[in-house]
Amino acid sequence: MGISDPLTKRLHSALSWEHAPGLNCFCTVPMPNSIWKSDNASSSYRVPSQFRVPWRAFSLVELLVVVSVIGILAGLLLPALGRAKAKAESTSCLNNVRQLNLGWLLYADQSNDHLIYNLGLDSRQPIPNTNRSLNWVDNIMSWEVTDTDNTNLLFLKKSPLTPFIGSTAGVFVCPSDKIVSDVQRQHGWTRRVRSYSMNAMVGDAGPNVQNGGNIVNPGYRQFLHLADIPNPSGIFVFLDEHPDSIGDGYFYNKVADSEWAHLPGSYHRGAANFSYADGHVGLHRWKSAQTTPRSAPFTTTLPSVVLTNGQADFQWIAYWSSSAQ
Numbered sequence: 001m002g003i004s005d006p007l008t009k010r011l012h013s014a015l016s017w018e019h020a021p022g023l024n025c026f027c028t029v030p031m032p033n034s035i036w037k038s039d040n041a042s043s044s045y046r047v048p049s050q051f052r053v054p055w056r057a058f059s060l061v062e063l064l065v066v067v068s069v070i071g072i073l074a075g076l077l078l079p080a081l082g083r084a085k086a087k088a089e090s091t092s093c094l095n096n097v098r099q100l101n102l103g104w105l106l107y108a109d110q111s112n113d114h115l116i117y118n119l120g121l122d123s124r125q126p127i128p129n130t131n132r133s134l135n136w137v138d139n140i141m142s143w144e145v146t147d148t149d150n151t152n153l154l155f156l157k158k159s160p161l162t163p164f165i166g167s168t169a170g171v172f173v174c175p176s177d178k179i180v181s182d183v184q185r186q187h188g189w190t191r192r193v194r195s196y197s198m199n200a201m202v203g204d205a206g207p208n209v210q211n212g213g214n215i216v217n218p219g220y221r222q223f224l225h226l227a228d229i230p231n232p233s234g235i236f237v238f239l240d241e242h243p244d245s246i247g248d249g250y251f252y253n254k255v256a257d258s259e260w261a262h263l264p265g266s267y268h269r270g271a272a273n274f275s276y277a278d279g280h281v282g283l284h285r286w287k288s289a290q291t292t293p294r295s296a297p298f299t300t301t302l303p304s305v306v307l308t309n310g311q312a313d314f315q316w317i318a319y320w321s322s323s324a325q
């Protein structure tokens with residue numbers, strides 16, 4: 001069919017096709033053969049001017065609507081993403097305390113049921129002629145930059161737990177603990193190397209053990225052997241400690257004095273992770289603002305008398321720490 005055909009002429013005239021004779025159009029977009037039935041199957045076309053949509057920018061109102069919708073979506077999604085991230089970090093933290101606790105149990109199994117040494121600040125000592133510490137961990141956290149305990153992984157490698165948990169230093173730090181002081185941040189530090197402590201009432205606490213108890217908590221049992229613990233599912237071993245409280249790895253409170261000597265952590269949306277002597281782990285959420293100061297340097301004053309509304313948290317810690325003699 002040629003351009004001279006009357007029907008083709010009318011069609012082209014109606015659609016304003018721009019073409020060469022014989023339906024050879026000057027287009028930029030190739031058309032499938034099934035559309036063009038002409039001999040020249042690779043013909044292209046140009047959109048007729050009356051069908052072209054004029055290009056224009058967003059109006060201000062349209063732009064504001066788009067921005068508002070994006071803002072609403074972000075407002076809905078960001079908190080959900082934050083909660084998911086916090087949940088993931090808490091789960092990872094639980095895995096850490098589970099692994100530490102497993103090493104603690106294996107140590108006892110390999111040591112005639114004797115629990116690993118749990119020595120406080122003044123009782124640390126190396127094992128003679130070895131590169132091991134006697135204590136489960138010897139480094140003392142602080143907010144200083146001159147104190148290499150905060151960053152030196154050697155303290156963790158020397159831990160007698162290491163043969164049972166592998167040499168992964170990351171297991172000693174909570175994923176939510178990225179707390180450093182201003183001066184530490186200025187020196188390029190991003191975190192310290194330990195977030196966990198051990199219940200002072202489990203393990204051999206050296207000279208702190210007297211008459212079957214602990215000098216900080218007379219009248220309560222000090223568990224030296226695994227078999228000494230009457231209810232292993234009811235005694236905690238490792239816990240998140242508050243970053244402004246943690247120093248050594250020896251977590252105690254003076255029950256008789258109703259006094260916080262150390263504060264548990266509250267990294268996980270006002271809760272802390274615990275491991276227990278039977279190997280199970282769990283998250284515990286605190287009730288009082290006194291127990292959950294902001295996870296930051298210089299936010300606590302210790303020791304401090306437990307406030308009335310903080311008694312439930314304090315008694316919870318005491319209950320899961322030991323039992324009366």
Ligand SMILES: [Zn+2]
Nearest residue numbers: 093174240267
């Ligand atoms: Zn944690």
